[in-house]
Amino acid sequence: MKIAILGTGAGARQHATRLSTLGHEVIVGTRVPEATLARTEPDMMGTEPFAAYLSTRPGLALTTFAEAAEAGEMVINGIDGANAVTALSALPASALAGKTLIDYSVPYVYQQPGDAEHPWPTPWGEMPRLDPVDTDSLAERIQRALPSTNVVKTFVTQEQETVVNPSEFADGDHTMFLAGDHDDAKSAARRLLNAYGWNDLVDLGPLAAARALEMYAHFHTAVGLALGGRFGVKIVRGGSLR
Amino acid sequence: MKIAILGTGAGARQHATRLSTLGHEVIVGTRVPEATLARTEPDMMGTEPFAAYLSTRPGLALTTFAEAAEAGEMVINGIDGANAVTALSALPASALAGKTLIDYSVPYVYQQPGDAEHPWPTPWGEMPRLDPVDTDSLAERIQRALPSTNVVKTFVTQEQETVVNPSEFADGDHTMFLAGDHDDAKSAARRLLNAYGWNDLVDLGPLAAARALEMYAHFHTAVGLALGGRFGVKIVRGGSLR
DSSP, X not given: OEEEEEOXXXXXXXXXXXXXXXXXXXXXXXXXXXXXXXXXXXXXXXXXXXXXXXXXXXXXEEEEHHHHHHHOSEEEEOSOTTTHHHXXXXXXXXXXXXXXXXXXXXXXXXXXXXXXXSOSSBTTBSOOEESSOSSOOHHHHHHHHOTTSEEEEESTTSOHHHHTOGXXXXXXXXXXXXXXXXXXXXXXXXXXXXXXTOOEEEEOOSGGGHHHHHHHXXXXXXXXXXXXXXXXXXXXXXXXXX | OXXXXXXXXHHHHHHHHHHHHXXXXXXXXXXXXXHHHHOOSOOTTOOOOHHHHHHTOTTOEEEEHHHHHHHOSEEEEOSOTTTHHHHHHTSOHHHHTTOEEEEOOOOEEOOXXXXXXXXXXXXXXXXXXXXXXXXXXXXXXXXXXXXTSEEEEXXXXXXXXXXXXXXXXGGGOSEEEEEESOHHHXXXXXXXXXXXXXXXXXXXXXXXXXXXXXXXXXXXXXXXXXXXXXXEEEEEEOTTOO
């Protein structure tokens, strides 16, 4: 399948590498490909320049957001949460209409150090606040901005390194979640998750449940800081389930 | 140990019953004991009148919030989130000073049906919004209101029925979380959790991590609705942990 990945960060690269390995044709989209390829220093997260990443993966292509989305039969949104709605809304309508868009972005608001109203870092780590939060979600905003696209929220409860390789923990016996208003799109997302190695999927229902998944970000960070490393979450079903 | 439980709802009763079984002296506090005992109908959650509950448990005592807190060596806050800070702040300073206060309340704001700004129920269930959320937590508000008390946030990621009996799922092999700024109080909470049957505890660090635990409420609800019943969450440690 032709799969477009929008974004060139570390998470997006995890999907690009893994999907290529699984035999998919991967097209990576970025705002300005020339600018992305011109960077020669690691980014603020310490991720190597994209050109260096791309140079060892001849099967991958880098182009604009619009061309990547246009080419993809399915699209994965790895654009950062603060810019996702604006960037996706700017695409030609044909690029995303009728397609499954898998969104894993978190709507972090990165404050500056010294912001008195929202101290950064917070007491339990470098945790930005979320916007939207609680009564709306970034996934719903994207869906409202792209009414002809079928948005699925998933991947968001894990580092993308774990998302594409769940078997690194407990033989992969932990749980991934998804939410969306379009059953066909969720089925497509499930097939992708199964291919990554996920066997325990919990469908949380409509896209409004993306609020729960995005708000889970702080919990994930807090547990990661407490354990000092990565981890999985397994939903343990009880005998009293109906 | 003398343990005070503030609140008479279904969750508070789970703790009262279980702690009595474990041999503790339990004192339940309510705003106006006479009013609590006068109720003869189930509450809006379908919970039986407290007098009926109490009549079959002769070891339990019901008194005011103030007298219960005064008598308790440890205090569990089961007052609903919307009223907890006000009710706790109204207690005499001596009632809670120097004591461990375990807080499991969720700061739900119960909208009325038809509230246009915050529809209720939300699309994934009867889920009220949270206040505070994201950049503050109810537990921190309680701690700020009671600076001489040692607040621990825990229990909040589970129904209290599961909190007091974790072994109903997977032989109890799932995870409970706690957060707080006072190590002695967290040790006391850990002993209580161990007595309930919890063996896998993750200390999320300072009380600010209560934000993560309170925001987890929507995730818990969404998963519960998806599964159609109760469940546990197990943190699966990875081999790549430091």
